[in-house]
Amino acid sequence: MAALRVGTSGYAYPAWRGSFYPAKLAAREMLAYYAGQFPTVEINHTFYRMPSERILREWAAAVPPGFEFAVKLNQRITHQQRLRDAEEPLERFLSTVRVLSESGQLGPILVQLPPSFRADLATLDAFLRQVPPLFRCALEVRHRSWHTEETYALLRQHGVALCLAETDEAPAPDVVTAGFVYLRLRRDEYTAPDLAAWRDRCRAWVDAGLDVYAYLKHEDAARGPVYARALLGAE
Numbered sequence: 001m002a003a004l005r006v007g008t009s010g011y012a013y014p015a016w017r018g019s020f021y022p023a024k025l026a027a028r029e030m031l032a033y034y035a036g037q038f039p040t041v042e043i044n045h046t047f048y049r050m051p052s053e054r055i056l057r058e059w060a061a062a063v064p065p066g067f068e069f070a071v072k073l074n075q076r077i078t079h080q081q082r083l084r085d086a087e088e089p090l091e092r093f094l095s096t097v098r099v100l101s102e103s104g105q106l107g108p109i110l111v112q113l114p115p116s117f118r119a120d121l122a123t124l125d126a127f128l129r130q131v132p133p134l135f136r137c138a139l140e141v142r143h144r145s146w147h148t149e150e151t152y153a154l155l156r157q158h159g160v161a162l163c164l165a166e167t168d169e170a171p172a173p174d175v176v177t178a179g180f181v182y183l184r185l186r187r188d189e190y191t192a193p194d195l196a197a198w199r200d201r202c203r204a205w206v207d208a209g210l211d212v213y214a215y216l217k218h219e220d221a222a223r224g225p226v227y228a229r230a231l232l233g234a235e
Contacts, residue, residue: 002206005040005068005107006214006232008224009184015220035063038228040070040107042184042215047072047112050092056099068107070138070182070213071097079114083127090130101134107213108182110163112140119145121154128158138163138182138213152177181205183214185227195230202231 011034017023021033034041045051051071059069074093077086100106109131124139131137139155140163141147152175155162161178167186185198202212214231216224 002209002211003039004202004206004212004214004232006228007034007038007040007042007216008218008228009042009215010044010218011041013218013220013222016222016225019222020225031059031062035067037225038232039066040068040213040215042070042072042110044072046093046097047075050074050076050089051096053096053099056096060100060103060105063105065104068105068213069100070107070110070215071100072110072112078112082114082117083123086127087130090127094132094135098134106135108136108138108161108180110138110140110182111160112163113142113146115142117141118143119148119151121150124151125154125158128154128160131158133159136178136180137161138178140165140184147173176205176210179209180211180213183212184217185214185231186217188219189223190227190230192230195227199231199233 012027012030014027017025021030025033074089076089077083077093081089097106097109128137136159138161141151152162155177159178161180161182162173162175163182163184164172164175165184165186166172168188172183181202183198183202198214202214205212216227216231218224
């Protein structure tokens, strides 16, 4: 059965103490507390450092059954090698995050391309062919040359979701390319009507049989968790 899963991009933010987190909550207890509020989190740590099985097992042990981690693909693959000749780091990354897959706690893998990365369908196709069907991927493109029907057709061929990213500069594209939706809401502020409109869109996708993963961005004022609760309809 399709479901709406909403969370924030990251969780380990000391500035959230006293607003989202209890004022004196220890850093090691943040994930467990967070997982009591939301069903998913987007992990940015894996973008900056290759994950270790030890850390992933610690994360898995801290959350309840059914909680899912969306993990961002490491920058060595997306930004340094720009998807080319990345077989070794990709295999290492996937073999490690498989730990979460085995426990049923792995959400989509976010493949975020740098803004300077222009459309290159041949490179993208070759890269996606290296990803086993076990893993669900979402692709976030930040150069406008990617937004073509050819790109969307390629993503559908591989079952990869186009990341629907909304920013203050641009609306989210209205394109579904996989059996799930990956949504990143990155505006600085959202009004109640804004979130109600997104909630209606998310529920329509769920009613159509699509799992929806939606993440609000981090900022020190801890508005992200408030917006995430509203998107879930919790407040």
